[in-house]
Amino acid sequence: MHKYYVLFLTLFFLSCSNKKPSETTESKQSLSNISLVILGTVQDAGSPQIGCKKTCCDGLFETSNNDRQVISLGLIDSENQKTYMFEATPNIGTQMKILTKYETESDNELADGIFLTHAHIGHYTGLMYLGKEAMNAKNTPVYVMPRMKKFLTENGPWNQLVERKNIILHEMESEKPISLSESVEVTPILVPHRDEYSETVGYRIKGPNKSALFIPDIDKWEKWDKDIISEIEKVDYAFLDAAFYSGKEINNRDISEIPHPFVIESFKKFKDLSEKEKNKIVFIHFNHTNPLLNSNSEESLLVIEKGFKVGKMRDMFNL
Template identity: 50%
Template sequence: MKALLLMFLSVLTIKLCAQEPKTPYIMVLGVAQDGGYPHMDCEKMCCKTAWKKPSLSRNVVSLALVDPIAKKWWLFEATPDIKQQLQDFRSKTSEEYPYLPEGVFITHAHMGHYTGLMEFGREVMSTKKLKVYVLPKLKTFLEENGPWSQLVKLNNINLIALEENAPLTIEDSKVTAFRVPHRDEFSETAGFKIETDTKKYLFIPDIDKWSKWNKSVIDEVKKVDIAFLDATFYTNTELGNRAITEVPHPLVSETMDLFQKENKEVKGKIFFIHFNHTNPLLRDATQQKTVLQKGFNLAVQGKIYF
C-alpha cells in the first residue's frame, strides 16, 4: 500500500492528463515551502533520500491558471524554481502556450514567493513589461528596493496594484486578492480566490494561524470547489532546536481538527500545499494515508484541477 501511494503521488508529478480540459483550469507547479525539497544543507532523513533520488524533489509552491480557449496562462508566485516551473509548464502542455505567462500574481515578499522575478531581468530573459499583480505595499517595496527596482526602471515588469476584495477579470476568469495575517516584514500578505466558468479556487499558501484571520476559513472553503491551504508543518516538533513560533503556520493537524465536524464534501475540497522539507506528508506514505482517510487531500505537483 505504501509503495502504491507513493507511486501514485510521484507519477502525477510528471504526467498531465491525456486530454486537456476544455475550460480554464489550475495546474500545480510546486508544492514545497520556500526552500524547496530537498532543503539546502539538510542531511537528515527527511531529505537524504531525495538528495539521492532527484525524482522525489519538489518545487516551491506555485500554480498556473490556464485558459485552453484563449491559449493563455497566468502564474501564481515567482519562486526560486521559476526556471524549472516554466519549463515544466511548457512540457506538460506540449508547447501549445506562450513560454511566458500573461501575468504573475504574487502573495507576499518572502523568498519563495517573489525572488524568481529576477529571472525576468536583463541578465536572463529581459522581458518587456510583463504584468506583475501585487497588493499596494508590495508594489512600493519592489519599486523602491533593488534589484527589483531595476526591473521596474528597465520596464522588464509592469507592476499592477491590486485592490483588496475587488475581482480582476482576466479573459473569462476572475482573480480576487484578499489580506491574510502573516509575518509582513516587507509587504502585506495576500491570498487569492480564482474563479473560472466552472470552478472556484482558494489559494492561501501562507498564513500565521486561522484564528488570526478576520474571516472563517471554514466559511471560505465552503464557498469554493477547491482550496489550496497552508500545510507548512504537520506537527510543532518538526524543527528540532528551532522555535516554531519564529515561523508560525497552522499545523496540518490543527486544520484537520478545525474541520473535523464538517461533512465529507467540505473536507474533500481541501488540498494541502506549501510543505516544509520536514513535513512527513512529502514522503511518508503512512502519514499521507492518514490525511486521505480523514477526507482531506494533498496537492500534487504536475496535476491539474478542474
C-alpha cells in the same frame, strides 16, 4: 425529378436534426478549457533544504527530484490561449516550462501574468530570472499589493526590473476582483502573516464553472478575520497552507518566529466538515521536514483517510 428533390431535402434536414447540438455543447462544457495545475508544493527554502542533515534529506542532494518544486499554482485559459502563474519561485524556470507547455496554441515561453502573494523568498525571488542576466523579459505583467509594489520599486535588484520594463507592476486591492477574461476572475484576500516587507494575500480564482481558494501562507486560522470554514464553503477547491505536520518537526526553532497552521491543527479545525467539504481541501506548502512530501508515509495516508487531499506536482483541477 421533383420527387428526388423533395427526398433530398427531407434527408438533409433529418441528418441535420440528428446532430443534437445541445449534446455537443454539453460535452464541450464538461471538458473545461480553463484549469489550475499545481506547479510546486514545497515551502520557500525547497527540499532538500540547504544544510539539512536530517533523514528527510537523505539522498536528495545526490539525486534531483523535479517533483520537489517550491509552491506555485498555474492557471491555463485555453479559451484565450493564455496562462497565468501564482508566485515567482526560485524554481520558476522549470515551472514556467511546465505551465506554458499546457497551452499548445501559444508559442509563449512566459505566462501572460504573474500573481504574487508576499515578499518571502520562495514567493517572489524568481522574478530575478526575468531580468537582463537571464531572460530579459519585456513588459511581463506582475500583479501586486501596494506594499509589495513599493518594495519592488524602491529596492534593488527588483527596481531594475521595473525600470527596464522587464516587468510591469499592476497594483491590486484586497477583495477587488481582477477580470482576466469573460470567464476568469482573480480576487486577492488579505491574510495575517509575517509582513516584514509587504502585506500577504491569498487568492480566490473563479472560472466559468468552478472556483478555488489559494492560501499558501497564513499564521494561524484563528488569527484571520474571516472564517476559513465559510471560505471553503464558497469554493470548489481550497489549496491550504500545511507547512508543518506537527510541532515535532521544528523542535530546534521558535515557532512564534515562523507560525503556520499545523496539519494536526487543521484536522481539528475541519473535523466536523461534511465529506464533500473535506474533499475540497488540498494541503500544500510543505516544509522539507513534512512527512506529507512522502506519499507513502503514515501521515499522508492518514490525510487521505480523513477525506482530505495532499497536493502533488501536475495535479489538475478544472474551473
